Amino acid sequence: MRNERILISGASIAGQALAYWLVRHGFRPTIVERAAGLRLGGQGVDVRDQAIEVAERMGIMSQIRSAAADVTGMQFVNATGDPIAGVDMQKIKDKYASAEVEIMRGDLVRILHDSNTGVEYLFGESIAALDRDDDGVTVTFERGPQRRFDLVVGADGLHSTVRRLAFGPERDFVRHLNHYFAFGDADAALGPDRRVTVYNTPGAMAGIYRSGNHAQAKAYFVFRSPLLDLDPRDAAAARAVLSDRFGNESAWNVPALLDGALADPELYFDSLGQVHMQSWSTDRIALVGDAAYCASPASGAGAELALVGAYRLAGALAAANGDHRQGFRGYEQSHRALVDRKQQVGPNLRLLVPRTRLGMAIRNAITRLSVLESMAGMERIMAPSTNELLPDYPRTQTFSRSTTGCSR
Incomplete structure (x- = not known):
């Protein structure tokens, strides 16, 4: 098979899933990850629609269901913590016979990693430069020696290094959705079990997410803002912005939630953005997952697009016997329509973060009426769904059961 040696940047959902399918199709993937190990933090993500079928074909759907977050509802509270509205998410799922599963991002990453064999890992390393020619890509790493690969795939998120090096600056592809989003650890006593509890002020929300299967609760913050001059990797600056926006809010449990989030060394803070690109590949370099078509956390479709995109990219390369031009073209043709649908965020942000008191x-x-049930729910449940069938790709190669993983 042609182009067997494939470097994947990023060990999250898209990168892990892509490596799994590449091995099954006879390729030799290497994953490079900036972090020193698996990053197991993050919010709840949905495995739904076609992603369920991908997970079934991987043999991990039962593990995903066992690790489900088990959140059954959302409630909105006033400044004193009294419930003023709510949504029975479990009732909506039952009514529409939804098979989707919400799972914490870190749990899904761990399940994917544990299912991988025959994958080389380079932890604590990142790509500094990509030098392409007709026969492959010479990769310069920040720490280790240069290495040669046939293909490189960026699965490194909204702020993708591979996209910047191969396609151009981030500003050309990322559309800011006028909101910032943060989450971190929270004291579980601050919210009811198996519920998402939300407090709103105009243009902002603070909330707590309590999974039924996890002792650790999560604090959530969202606020409207134009794009800030802020490096997303600058943790101190992110904490300063979050403190400035919510530090004077004394209502409900906001001060305690803020204190918990700011104390979390893994606090996540970033803009809500979408990635829009005319093509997800150039020469011997391609993108998958959020790096190529982030739909933003407001869509609830990130995990689905990552799992399905990884399956299609690996399958299209295999169907083309490793011909990257044909394989990348087949990947885009098969996946573009789903991406376009899932990037239609719709009313999710307006429901979660109304701009005015009237909107609240x-x-x-x-939420007090049955109209939401006829809309098939809110937030992630309201994301567009599809009943399309996944293609079957030939698996003409065998794969080694031995793991060649290493770390730096």
């Missing part, structure tokens, strides 16, 4: 009142009134 209207949202609360809507």
Whole structure:
């Protein structure tokens, strides 16, 4: 098979899933990850629609269901913590016979990693430069020696290094959605079990997420803002922005939630953005997952697009016998329509973060009516779904059961 040696940048959902399928198709993937090990933090993500079928074909769907977050509802509270509206998410799922599963991002990454064999890992390393020619890509790493690969795939998220090096600056592809988002650890006593509890002020929300299967709760913060001049990897600057936005809010449990999040060394803070690109590949370099088509956390579709995109990219390369031009073209043709649908965020942000007090009142009134059930829910449940069947790709190669992983 042609182009067997493939470097994947990023050991999250898309990167791990891509490596799994590449091995099964006879390729030899290497994953390079900036972090010293697996990053197991993060919010709840949904495995739904076609992603369920991908997980079934990987043999991990039962593990995903066993690790489900088990959140059954969302409630909105006032400044004193009294419930003023809510959504029975479990009732909506039952009504529409939804098979989707919400799982914490870190749990899904761990399950994917544990299912991988025959994958080389380079932890604590990152790509500094890519030098392409007709026969392959010479990769310069920040720490280790240069190495040669046939193909390189960026699965390194919204702020992808591979995308920047191969396609151009981030500003050309990332559309800011006028909101910032943060989450971190929270004291579980601050919210009811198996519930998402949300407190709103105009243009902002603070909340707590309590999974039924996890002792650790998560604090969530969202606020409207134009794009800030902020490096997303500058943890101190991110904490300063979050403190400035919510530090004077004394209502409900906001001060305690903020204290917990700021004390979390793994606090996540970033803009809500989408990635829009005319093509996800150039020469011998391609993108998958958020690096190529981030739909933003407001879509609830990130895990689905990552799992399905990884399956299609590996399968298209195999169907083309490793011909990257044909394989990358087949990947884009098969996956583009799903991406376009899932990037239609719709009313999710307006429901979770109304801009005005009138908007908050209207949202609360809507949640007290049955109209939400006819809309098939809110937030992730309201994301567009599809009943399309996944293609079957030939598996003409065998794979080694031995693991060649290493770390730096």
